[in-house]
Amino acid sequence: MMKPTRGQKSKNSPVGSQCVLVLQGPNLNMLGSREPEIYGHTTLADIHRAMENRAKALGVRLESYQSNHEGELVDRIQSALAEDVTFIIINPGAYSHTSIAIPDALKAVRIPYIEVHLSNIHARESFRHHSHFSAGAMGVVCGLGAQGYLLALEAILDRLRPARP
Numbered sequence: 168m169m170k171p172t173r174g175q176k177s178k179n180s181p182v183g184s185q186c187v188l189v190l191q192g193p194n195l196n197m198l199g200s201r202e203p204e205i206y207g208h209t210t211l212a213d214i215h216r217a218m219e220n221r222a223k224a225l226g227v228r229l230e231s232y233q234s235n236h237e238g239e240l241v242d243r244i245q246s247a248l249a250e251d252v253t254f255i256i257i258n259p260g261a262y263s264h265t266s267i268a269i270p271d272a273l274k275a276v277r278i279p280y281i282e283v284h285l286s287n288i289h290a291r292e293s294f295r296h297h298s299h300f301s302a303g304a305m306g307v308v309c310g311l312g313a314q315g316y317l318l319a320l321e322a323i324l325d326r327l328r329p330a331r332p
């Protein structure tokens with residue numbers, strides 16, 4: 168039998184033992200207080216609360232982490248290995264367009280991730296059109312505001328549900 172790769176637990180793993188890590192990049196701590204015309208009025212705490220409620224209802228653990236520093240995000244991804252994180256949801260913020268170290272860490276730990284952007288990066292300045300995270304992502308959600316995080320979580324929860332006999 169093939170061993171499941173990291174992040175893809177065997178069909179027999181109980182849903183309740185699984186953990187989703189939500190990573191937020193630089194400046195996203197200001198969400199809801201600045202530039203609401205681009206990023207909306209919802210705060211990071213609101214987003215995490217809504218995600219936590221949804222995950223809890225299905226017995227899935229959710230961990231959230233925001234940092235303004237590239238190395239700290241790399242460290243957090245590396246720590247996820249020891250914590251048996253099953254999936255990652257990440258909005259890398261401006262690091263989407265500049266970082267090699269963070270996507271390298273995601274590749275190294277082999278934990279599947281979904282990339283989320285509040286705004287439609289393709290409808291903005293050309294330097295935002297390319298993300299170093301997209302090619303390695305399970306999926307990308309962009310332009311749907313705070314709802315994007317919940318949609319990403321829903322896709323993950325769907326994949327965690329035990330297969331029907």
Ligand code: CA2
Pocket residue numbers: 193194195196197198199200201202206258259260261262263283284285286287288295
């Ligand atoms: O649309 C997104 O989610 C972005 O990842 C947000 C980044 C931006 O650099 C990316 O191109 C697209 C910026 C995050 C800044 O967040 C703020 C939130 C509130 C007020 C000011 C900045």
